[in-house]
Amino acid sequence: MAQQKQPAKSVFGINESAINKTELPNKENHWKITLYPERWVTSTRRPSAKPRPVPVLLPHGIKHPKLRSAAYLQRSMRFFEPFEYPPLPGPGYIRLLHLEPPSDDPSQLKGSLKVHKLDAHCDYEAISYTWGDHPGLNLPLYLNNQLLRITGNLYVALMAYSYPDRVRVLWADAICINQANPVEKGQQVSIMSDIYSKARSVQVWLALASTEAKEAMDFMANLALQAKTLGTSDEVDKPRICSGFPSVNIPDQEARDLIHAAVEAHVDYLFSRSWFNRVWVVQEVILATKLVVSCGHANLDWTSFARSLETLRGAMRQVPLGEDRLRLDGLKPAWGLVRLRDTFRWIDQLGTRDHHLMTNIVANKMSNNACTDDRDRVYAMLSMTNSPYSMIPDYEKTVAEAYTEFTRKYSPNTQLYWAGLCRRQPKRKSRVAQAMARDCCPPPTDINDRDYIPSWVPEFRPELNLAWASPFTGHYTTASLSNYWFLPHPDLPNVMLATGTIFDVLGVATSNYAASRAPYCMQEPGFYFALINELAAIACLSSTSRDTNGEAEAATSAQEPQQQTSTSSEPPWLILAKTVTGGVSDCSGAETMLLHYRPFKSLNHLEPGSLRWLTAIWDSFARHCLAPTGEIFQKMVLKGLGIEGRALSPDAQVAEGFLNYLANIFVPNRLFVTTKGYIGLAARNIRSGDFVAMFNGDHMPYVVRSTGRVEYKGHVLVGAIQIIGPCYVHGIMKGEIFDHRDSPDFSTLKWTRYDDDPLLSLEGWLMMI
Numbered sequence: 015m016a017q018q019k020q021p022a023k024s025v026f027g028i029n030e031s032a033i034n035k036t037e038l039p040n041k042e043n044h045w046k047i048t049l050y051p052e053r054w055v056t057s058t059r060r061p062s063a064k065p066r067p068v069p070v071l072l073p074h075g076i077k078h079p080k081l082r083s084a085a086y087l088q089r090s091m092r093f094f095e096p097f098e099y100p101p102l103p104g105p106g107y108i109r110l111l112h113l114e115p116p117s118d119d120p121s122q123l124k125g126s127l128k129v130h131k132l133d134a135h136c137d138y139e140a141i142s143y144t145w146g147d148h149p150g151l152n153l154p155l156y157l158n159n160q161l162l163r164i165t166g167n168l169y170v171a172l173m174a175y176s177y178p179d180r181v182r183v184l185w186a187d188a189i190c191i192n193q194a195n196p197v198e199k200g201q202q203v204s205i206m207s208d209i210y211s212k213a214r215s216v217q218v219w220l221a222l223a224s225t226e227a228k229e230a231m232d233f234m235a236n237l238a239l240q241a242k243t244l245g246t247s248d249e250v251d252k253p254r255i256c257s258g259f260p261s262v263n264i265p266d267q268e269a270r271d272l273i274h275a276a277v278e279a280h281v282d283y284l285f286s287r288s289w290f291n292r293v294w295v296v297q298e299v300i301l302a303t304k305l306v307v308s309c310g311h312a313n314l315d316w317t318s319f320a321r322s323l324e325t326l327r328g329a330m331r332q333v334p335l336g337e338d339r340l341r342l343d344g345l346k347p348a349w350g351l352v353r354l355r356d357t358f359r360w361i362d363q364l365g366t367r368d369h370h371l372m373t374n375i376v377a378n379k380m381s382n383n384a385c386t387d388d389r390d391r392v393y394a395m396l397s398m399t400n401s402p403y404s405m406i407p408d409y410e411k412t413v414a415e416a417y418t419e420f421t422r423k424y425s426p427n428t429q430l431y432w433a434g435l436c437r438r439q440p441k442r443k444s445r446v447a448q449a450m451a452r453d454c455c456p457p458p459t460d461i462n463d464r465d466y467i468p469s470w471v472p473e474f475r476p477e478l479n480l481a482w483a484s485p486f487t488g489h490y491t492t493a494s495l496s497n498y499w500f501l502p503h504p505d506l507p508n509v510m511l512a513t514g515t516i517f518d519v520l521g522v523a524t525s526n527y528a529a530s531r532a533p534y535c536m537q538e539p540g541f542y543f544a545l546i547n548e549l550a551a552i553a554c555l556s557s558t559s560r561d562t563n564g565e566a567e568a569a570t571s572a573q574e575p576q577q578q579t580s581t582s583s584e585p586p587w588l589i590l591a592k593t594v595t596g597g598v599s600d601c602s603g604a605e606t607m608l609l610h611y612r613p614f615k616s617l618n619h620l621e622p623g624s625l626r627w628l629t630a631i632w633d634s635f636a637r638h639c640l641a642p643t644g645e646i647f648q649k650m651v652l653k654g655l656g657i658e659g660r661a662l663s664p665d666a667q668v669a670e671g672f673l674n675y676l677a678n679i680f681v682p683n684r685l686f687v688t689t690k691g692y693i694g695l696a697a698r699n700i701r702s703g704d705f706v707a708m709f710n711g712d713h714m715p716y717v718v719r720s721t722g723r724v725e726y727k728g729h730v731l732v733g734a735i736q737i738i739g740p741c742y743v744h745g746i747m748k749g750e751i752f753d754h755r756d757s758p759d760f761s762t763l764k765w766t767r768y769d770d771d772p773l774l775s776l777e778g779w780l781m782m783i
Contacts (some may be wrong), residue, residue, distance in 0.1 A: 035670060084277065106131060109128065112182075139182070139216065140216045172186075234281065246321055247324065282342055290348045486741075492715055497768065512780050519688060526684060551591070637665070703718070
């Protein structure tokens, strides 16, 4: 019997006829790229392994016999010695890739790596890209008669960027920096601001050419031409401060049609690229003189790209929640980059790009974006500031050491108002440890460990902090009227000293709800009834405590006139309402989180953030949630019995929106009452006996915890504290301690004037570890 002929196999042993193959001509028509977009490969060693997608990029013109498998490429690459980088003469030098035109064998990328002095005569373009979806797939780049392995995403970017008839000079970090040399890597990262700002242009590589990418880029280019007629600002990509939701001048239906058309044109594919969420992208976008966005050979200058973005982002605010809006959720980080670039250009125009602004504007972005090395969350910020301090990135340090060094040099002069980043996720404990210390942070017994992050050091890793669930978004003035003094300990890197004092002690707090329940708990009757009972108990306890303190103080000082604080005349419901909303009606910007809830749009006839606006929300909540006759109260009673209630009235929907807000607030935060009767809101890991501390010059108070006796590097530290996180304490957030420092509530505080300081400051020093 004749042996049955096996089907022809191509790359990775897959039948070539079964593959959807697309030929993409480049703009010079010099050569073509054949793209196999969907290959599923299963390991031959583990037949049961889950198939994984592998992109295969083959130059057009290579016949079938010349096709090579990934295994063949890896085997052939083993014969080459590790790539030897040409040495850098000094810190002012960089390497540049001189990328050659495609040769007779277009499957090979060739070039040379040359050393250049980074000065005005250095002419090159920088590439801004990501590792890609398959960073483990290394492809060959032939440099200086050697072979350097690069990621597939960078490989295809270089294929698209190569000129057909001349050399192109480029800078890409994975090629031009010896990633295996931590000393060189740190030195090159320290001059990253010069590398990107002095480049003739920065080429943003988003994705390989495809039908979806081409349609999306064409849509963005056409929308940029129409943006002005749709009401988009002429100030795009110019120095300015712009909002998170810009406005456009189009009717709601036209906005819906525009967003739907964007989805039909696969714009969601464009903004789903990982480039928009990468840490290093922030500085690359901010520092670049000229930006060009590329998908394959389709290019769009950044100004047009940003103009289209602003139009889409403005139209989204007019579109109700739905599939189209959800699919364009990637617009948020993309628009955030446009805002940062415009903001920093405005700051540069004023000549005030100092470390204060840098830390506070960029820290949020750096803490939410992705990176392969968590040390880069602080190292990437060094290039975006004009600071009197110097810090050389050191990749031999641990993440904790890098964050601590950065904070020692920068945060003492930016105060602690970004200490919301200290809101750490509690470490996982055994069940026995959880039973012994239910809500406690681990005691700092391991502060000698290289991986220990002091409590005064921000935790920039997003998976380890709860900072972005914080409602403390307003502009408070707790103690900002006095000068601040933050001094790193000269010998102990984990110790920071600050001027300030202990103001009060935490008494009781609301329950600590499970964090995983945040999106769902508002629909649970158990959570609902526990919440309204605790709100009522907190308001009653605060009122009783205040009355008791007032009677005691009146008995001891009956001959002196009593000066009440600004909160003593407010009813308990208003104190409670302002506390859970971060001081709405008292503090500008505190209503930001509430404005995200659509039910409150029915209150558009009232000024957002005003006392009347807050009163209307609370009255609706009291009618429908706190009162037994309320619609939501009755709905929860029926739900507890397994009966679904009827649809809610518009007024009850406002109450439901506030209940939704409270559900998201009371999972990462807890209400507390101090021994003096103050109501406050703080991170979930507080406990009875913690202190409320106030630091000179800071904008908000902090919950801190005594650590007792601690040994650190041969020193015995007594009286040190840990920062648990920022808090809101109603009655002191507007600087009342300065206006009413002779009142009974603040009479125990001591005041002083430091040398060359004309302002009164709180007396005392606090040692933080």
